[in-house]
Amino acid sequence: GENVEQHPSTLSVQEGDSAVIKCTYSDSASNYFPWYKQELGKRPQLIIDIRSNVGEKKDQRIAVTLNKTAKHFSLHITETQPEDSAVYFCAASIPPGNNDMRFGAGTRLTVKP
Amino acid sequence: IAGITQAPTSQILAAGRRMTLRCTQDMRHNAMYWYRQDLGLGLRLIHYSNTAGTTGKGEVPDGYSVSRANTDDFPLTLASAVPSQTSVYFCASSEGTGGFRDEQFFGPGTRLTVL
Numbered sequence: 001g002e003n004v005e006q007h008p009s010t011l012s013v014q015e016g017d018s019a020v021i022k023c024t025y026s027d028s029a030s031n032y033f034p035w036y037k038q039e040l041g042k043r044p045q046l047i048i049d050i051r052s053n054v055g056e057k058k059d060q061r062i063a064v065t066l067n068k069t070a071k072h073f074s075l076h077i078t079e080t081q082p083e084d085s086a087v088y089f090c091a092a093s094i095p096p097g098n099n100d101m102r103f104g105a106g107t108r109l110t111v112k113p
Numbered sequence: 114i115a116g117i118t119q120a121p122t123s124q125i126l127a128a129g130r131r132m133t134l135r136c137t138q139d140m141r142h143n144a145m146y147w148y149r150q151d152l153g154l155g156l157r158l159i160h161y162s163n164t165a166g167t168t169g170k171g172e173v174p175d176g177y178s179v180s181r182a183n184t185d186d187f188p189l190t191l192a193s194a195v196p197s198q199t200s201v202y203f204c205a206s207s208e209g210t211g212g213f214r215d216e217q218f219f220g221p222g223t224r225l226t227v228l
Contacts, residue, residue: 043203043219043220043222044219046216089156091156102158103155105154105155
């Protein structure tokens with residue numbers, strides 16, 4: 001089955017700096033890779049996702065890159081702001097016929113003002 | 114529009130008791146999911162349902178059962194609770210059928226403590 005590893009587990013940056021979170025997955029059949037943000041005491045919410053036919057996707061200050069050959073994908077946040085402080089989770093899904101979703105263990109991002 | 118709701122918000126339960134966590138969505142989503150979230154382990158899929166009338170096992174299904182009698186509701190039952198089932202439980206739903214390719218919308222969560 002799929003195994004998703006996420007690094008680092010904690011990340012602290014200064015406001016305005018960039019933050020990068022990396023995930024690796026094990027199943028080469030995985031084709032959908034979402035990223036969720038979870039603020040303290042709140043529910044996870046999707047911030048960006050990427051499908052296996054695309055190498056990079058950007059949405060304002062957030063971007064995700066995917067390297068299918070190496071089986072890893074990364075979240076990039078530029079010009080970080082204090083409100084970016086949260087736990088971020090990556091995930092990998094598996095196509096129909098092997099229905100499952102695996103999440104990484106999460107990265108706690110702290111943006112210091 | 115409520116989106117996706119869960120009940121109860123929190124619960125303290127004696128070991129050995131039966132408990133059903135409720136989840137309802139009004140988005141007419143086909144797929145629904147139950148996760149548990151434990152510190153340091155992220156979200157782990159317990160059970161899922163691709164459409165009304167069907168269910169499947171996720172990563173950690175033991176000790177839990179689900180049913181999907183209609184599109185809107187997806188209850189999770191702990192037949193005989195044990196302390197290791199102490200966790201925060203999230204229900205989620207997505208539009209998709211036949212797989213997990215769509216954005217999942219999460220409920221507010223249920224904090225369950227088993228003593």
